[in-house]
Amino acid sequence: xFESEKSKMIKDHLIGRGIRDARVLKAMSSxxxxxxxxxxxxxxxxxxxxxxxxxxxxxxxxxIVAYMLEVLDIEKENRVLEIGTGSGYEAAILSRLAKxxxxxxxxxxxxxxxxxxxxxLGYENIEVVSGDGYRGYKKxxxxxxxxxxxxxxxxxxxxxxxxxxxxxxxxxxxxxxxELILLEKDEFGKISKKRLLPVRFVPMVRE
Ligand code: SAH
Numbered sequence: 001x002f003e004s005e006k007s008k009m010i011k012d013h014l015i016g017r018g019i020r021d022a023r024v025l026k027a028m029s030s031x032x033x034x035x036x037x038x039x040x041x042x043x044x045x046x047x048x049x050x051x052x053x054x055x056x057x058x059x060x061x062x063x064i065v066a067y068m069l070e071v072l073d074i075e076k077e078n079r080v081l082e083i084g085t086g087s088g089y090e091a092a093i094l095s096r097l098a099k100x101x102x103x104x105x106x107x108x109x110x111x112x113x114x115x116x117x118x119x120x121l122g123y124e125n126i127e128v129v130s131g132d133g134y135r136g137y138k139k140x141x142x143x144x145x146x147x148x149x150x151x152x153x154x155x156x157x158x159x160x161x162x163x164x165x166x167x168x169x170x171x172x173x174x175x176x177x178x179e180l181i182l183l184e185k186d187e188f189g190k191i192s193k194k195r196l197l198p199v200r201f202v203p204m205v206r207e
Contacts, residue, residue, distance in 0.1 A: 009062055010028060013062055014063060014066045025066075027097050033046060037087065053110070054110075055110060057110065060090060072168055082148075083146070084104070085114040086114070091103040094147070098125075103127070104137055106131065134159075146163055148172065150202050151174060178199050178201060179197065
């Protein structure tokens, strides 16, 4: 029922704005965004905007999700950590790109809903964890890729520690003004950072 809206979103908002990575486009074509928004928003689920999911949180805008995933360059055998499960939409996309996904959510209700939804939709390589993303999730570390969908004022040290050698981490960083930052760790553990673009995400809260 939403197939034509979905292809239009991919064509106009993703390809139309420069997303080229076939892996990302394919993964985003396979995930039904309408299943991750609230009932009343179903008809606008493929608009290129963030939408409220309750608890003051939003499901991220498709273009920004695609942009971040393209920059992250996720490989099929990667283990990925996401901070901020929210609706579960991005976790579902990540699960199509990587071997294994761990996603951490701090709001208990969103954690429960997200976990149930992802299970019901049959995504099997995702572990949904209830907890504070500032701590990361040591049990499954190190991660080849880490993605934050809420903005800390500085990149949390624990997450940098849990990033594998040759790993990449992408995060919106800042307060009122935020920038998307790509942090890379080389094979010797040396860190480099690149500033990508100004963005606006919900703040990463503390427990
Ligand atoms: N990726 C989500 C976007 C959710 S918005 C999606 O596709 O829908 C950001 C999410 O980060 C919110 O659900 C919020 O509750 C969560 N969050 C904020 N601070 C956090 C923290 N310290 N640890 C874990 N999750 C956090």
